[in-house]
Amino acid sequence: MNFHAVKSIYSFEMARFFRTLSQSLISPVLSTSLYFIVFGAAIGSRIEEIDGVSYGAFIVPGLIMLSVLTQSISNASFGIYFPKFLGSIYELHTAPVSFVEIVLGYVGAAATKSALIGLVILATAEFFVDFQILHMGAMLAFLLLTCISFSLFGFIIGVWSKNFEQLQMVPLLVITPLVFLGGSFYSISMLPPFWQTVTLFNPVVYLISGFRWAFFGTADINLGLSLGMIALFMFVCLGIIGWTFKTGYKIKT
Amino acid sequence: MAPILSISNLSKQYASGFQALKSVNLDIEEGEILALLGPNGAGKTTLISIICGLVKASSGSASVGGFDVVRDYRQARSLIGLVPQEISLEPFQTVMDALRFTRGLFGKRNDPALLRRILEQLSLWDKRDAKTMELSGGMKRRVLIAKALCHEPRVLFLDEPTAGVDVELRKEMWEVVRQLKADGVTIILTTHYIDEAEAIADRVGVIRGGELLLVERKETLMQRMGKRQMRVELMQPLPAIPASLARYNLDYSAEDRSLVYSYEANGERTGIASLFADLSAAGILLRDVETKQSSLEDIFVGLVEDKS
Ligand SMILES: Nc1ncnc2c1ncn2[C@@H]1O[C@H](COP(=O)(O)OP(=O)(O)OP(=O)(O)O)[C@@H](O)[C@H]1O
Ligand SMILES: [Mg+2]
Numbered sequence: 001m002n003f004h005a006v007k008s009i010y011s012f013e014m015a016r017f018f019r020t021l022s023q024s025l026i027s028p029v030l031s032t033s034l035y036f037i038v039f040g041a042a043i044g045s046r047i048e049e050i051d052g053v054s055y056g057a058f059i060v061p062g063l064i065m066l067s068v069l070t071q072s073i074s075n076a077s078f079g080i081y082f083p084k085f086l087g088s089i090y091e092l093h094t095a096p097v098s099f100v101e102i103v104l105g106y107v108g109a110a111a112t113k114s115a116l117i118g119l120v121i122l123a124t125a126e127f128f129v130d131f132q133i134l135h136m137g138a139m140l141a142f143l144l145l146t147c148i149s150f151s152l153f154g155f156i157i158g159v160w161s162k163n164f165e166q167l168q169m170v171p172l173l174v175i176t177p178l179v180f181l182g183g184s185f186y187s188i189s190m191l192p193p194f195w196q197t198v199t200l201f202n203p204v205v206y207l208i209s210g211f212r213w214a215f216f217g218t219a220d221i222n223l224g225l226s227l228g229m230i231a232l233f234m235f236v237c238l239g240i241i242g243w244t245f246k247t248g249y250k251i252k253t
Numbered sequence: 254m255a256p257i258l259s260i261s262n263l264s265k266q267y268a269s270g271f272q273a274l275k276s277v278n279l280d281i282e283e284g285e286i287l288a289l290l291g292p293n294g295a296g297k298t299t300l301i302s303i304i305c306g307l308v309k310a311s312s313g314s315a316s317v318g319g320f321d322v323v324r325d326y327r328q329a330r331s332l333i334g335l336v337p338q339e340i341s342l343e344p345f346q347t348v349m350d351a352l353r354f355t356r357g358l359f360g361k362r363n364d365p366a367l368l369r370r371i372l373e374q375l376s377l378w379d380k381r382d383a384k385t386m387e388l389s390g391g392m393k394r395r396v397l398i399a400k401a402l403c404h405e406p407r408v409l410f411l412d413e414p415t416a417g418v419d420v421e422l423r424k425e426m427w428e429v430v431r432q433l434k435a436d437g438v439t440i441i442l443t444t445h446y447i448d449e450a451e452a453i454a455d456r457v458g459v460i461r462g463g464e465l466l467l468v469e470r471k472e473t474l475m476q477r478m479g480k481r482q483m484r485v486e487l488m489q490p491l492p493a494i495p496a497s498l499a500r501y502n503l504d505y506s507a508e509d510r511s512l513v514y515s516y517e518a519n520g521e522r523t524g525i526a527s528l529f530a531d532l533s534a535a536g537i538l539l540r541d542v543e544t545k546q547s548s549l550e551d552i553f554v555g556l557v558e559d560k561s
Binding site: 009091098 | 305306307309326327328329330331333335337339341342343344345346350353354355356357358359360361362400
């Protein structure tokens with residue numbers, strides 16, 4: 001195991017993040033603030049409490065997840081796509097590193113960035129609504145697991161993408177709808193029974209439900225099932241990455 | 254001594270079906286400079302890319318320092334530095350950061366003194382804090398060389414290091430290559446410039462259409478394949494070449510009043526003695542005589558034309 005290589009990749013990815021810190025933070029913070037103003041304050045005051053939680057507070061975990069998912073994917077996919085686009089990726093292929101070090105470096109950095117963004121949004125939310133986090137440890141664990149598994153997913157997109165359009169398509173066409181339909185703004189139990197069943201095929205539902213449990217102690221879905229689904233998603237992504245590097249698919253001619 | 258780089262029966266067929274390498278065999282001794290010459294599309298970059306881990310071979314194998322480049326890739330790659338043909342650098346990285354990044358990738362801890370020495374050697378020390386996008390093309394190429402050197406490789410691949418580089422810088426790069434050789438680094442470089450191979454290589458390989466046509470010591474190659482030319486300056490102008498000298502195929506230049514005779518350097522009989530005898534028999538007085546070796550360029554052109 002080449003730890004110097006992991007450190008090298010990780011710190012240079014983080015350096016990129018800090019170089020563009022304001023851009024990295026402004027957009028997620030601004031958009032979540034807008035959500036809080038519109039949904040939390042303006043509309044939320046007309047909506048009843050859900051499971052004993054005010055609507056403004058209810059949407060906090062979902063909004064954090066919304067940002068964290070999109071940030072994880074875009075950070076990780078861009079991180080590996082950019083050197084591919086520039087051609088500077090040749091260094092990774094000619095260095096004594098395996099995919100393990102490459103993934104640890106890039107995905108580690110992407111996950112760190114989105115976790116930081118998640119925490120900043122959480123702090124922003126404190127400005128707009130009153131809420132308490134019931135299970136702090138579980139909240140952090142869910143946050144980290146989500147950051148890691150979706151950074152893995154983003155890494156796959158970055159490796160497989162042939163151009164910038166493809167790079168942006170998946171987050172736009174797949175992730176945003178999944179997150180919006182994943183119970184960010186409502187409880188699954190509010191849906192008609194048929195749609196409740198459909199929703200169970202949306203992996204994001206499990207994330208948001210588990211994350212919300214960490215905040216308020218109530219969940220749409222069994223906690224163990226939520227954790228199991230995230231773990232499953234993570235292992236599937238790891239499997240795909242392992243296979244991609246092993247076969248050289250999309251990587252080597 | 255075991256060769257530092259050993260290539261056996263290496264072939265490459267790209268996904269498009271194109272056969273870029275045809276069973277290449279090559280051994281390189283530690284400390285030598287090998288120049289790979291060949292026209293565009295000959296397969297030079299493909300060969301280097303397989304050894305460095307960028308491209309998978311279709312069949313055959315290569316090893317560096319006794320380590321197979323696929324099976325023992327970690328040990329093999331630790332010994333290799335690559336300067337790619339295309340310039341590709343992270344534009345926002347500073348020169349120093351770029352070097353530190355590479356050194357880290359190769360599993361080595363930062364060594365500021367070494368990096369400073371490398372940057373100074375390549376006249377880049379002043380530019381250490383400049384972003385790579387702020388550098389000129391020649392500087393960028395030197396940054397690539399610095400990156401390839403910063404993990405102290407024993408084998409260095411230079412894929413057209415002097416393409417698009419001005420004359421002065423080329424000379425500087427040759428100097429760098431010679432210094433590296435003096436430090437014991439084995440160097441494999443590709444080039445289109447025959448004078449480059451002639452100036453710095455110990456051995457020359459000629460590759461065309463994916464085939465390694467020959468690998469030879471530079472001197473041997475020039476001796477074996479080369480023609481020599483003898484220029485004879487005359488005392489008096491010669492109105493016409495006498496019939497008695499016709500069989501020598503002499504060229505006469507009225508301008509500098511000289512006859513040029515070409516002969517096979519490695520031939521049994523060079524014909525020089527009989528030429529002199531016939532010249533004096535014809536009453537032609539000589540003023541000066543000079544012989545010269547034909548250049549690698551002549552040989553190369555002859556070779557590539559020969560096969561096509
Ligand atoms: N990825 C690829 N897919 C298909 N064919 C390729 C690929 N890369 C190179 N080739 C072909 O293989 C042949 C050898 O290419 P290579 O880059 O090794 O040549 P070269 O000797 O380095 O040429 P140059 O002097 O122009 O750099 C060329 O005909 C090229 O078109
Ligand atoms: Mg080439």
